[in-house]
Amino acid sequence: MKMMLNIYCGCFAMRGMQDWEGDEMKKLYFGSNLKMYKTIRETAEYLGELAKRTKDIDRNEMELFIIPSYTSLAEAAKTVEPHLVKLGAQNMCWEEKGQFTGEISPLMLKELGIELVMVGHSERRHVFHESDEEENRKVRCVLEQGMKALLCIGETAKEKEYSTSAETLRTQLKVGLYKVSEKWIPDIRIAYEPVWSIGVNGTPASAGYAQRMHRMIKQTLIEVFGEAGGKIPVLYGGSVNLQNAEELIVQPDIDGLFVGRAAWDAEPFDRLIRRAMCAHRGRSC
């Protein structure tokens, strides 16, 4: 079904077909940001359980990543095998060292074997007032340090109301990826998380709305990097749950799901991943 959708998707038909060359199914991405939840022990237990439950799922078909608190990262790195669950950090300073009280250096993350750094989460942008320019400095630093960058973007409810979502997302992408060379394409992931859809007061985006935004994001990535930009995985996040995971993942331009609350227990997250993977393959599970 997803194959058929891609075939009917105008300029994206080509990209979709290239993605799937020789392989009917593209790789899917599932991740969770643990925000400011879980102690070190709780994080280790959660990761152990999640790795155990999902270990039979072929990692060529999907990538699973978890982003715990800084204080849990060292123990987390000892708990899970990186090929089963990749670990990410929630933020990072753009400098290696210096007088930056309260910040975490890329060298400190690399020391722990961290592979992925999230940049520009909605809560960083809106609670801590980080700017697009700061996100850009962080993205460039993450990539130059040999880690993968997960750049989060999303429009506010007001911007959606004014129909300026596209302008906001395009600005966040173009500034966030300013002076990022196309050689880093394999190390970039984008999470589209509309601000109004995140958290306890959030409303999930409809699958149709999310697809339209993902299409526009991919077009912008192609504008920034050329055709190869269309290969950058774009994940949807914001009130993803067991009920809406399937309709989101079958959208042609959604490459993965970035989940908060619905992923914080291993058992339902494992179920959500399996459900989404089955829907993507066009099978019922």
Ligand code: 13P
């Ligand atoms: P929720 O899934 O709880 O809305 O959170 C999404 C999120 O912020 C992931 O980074």
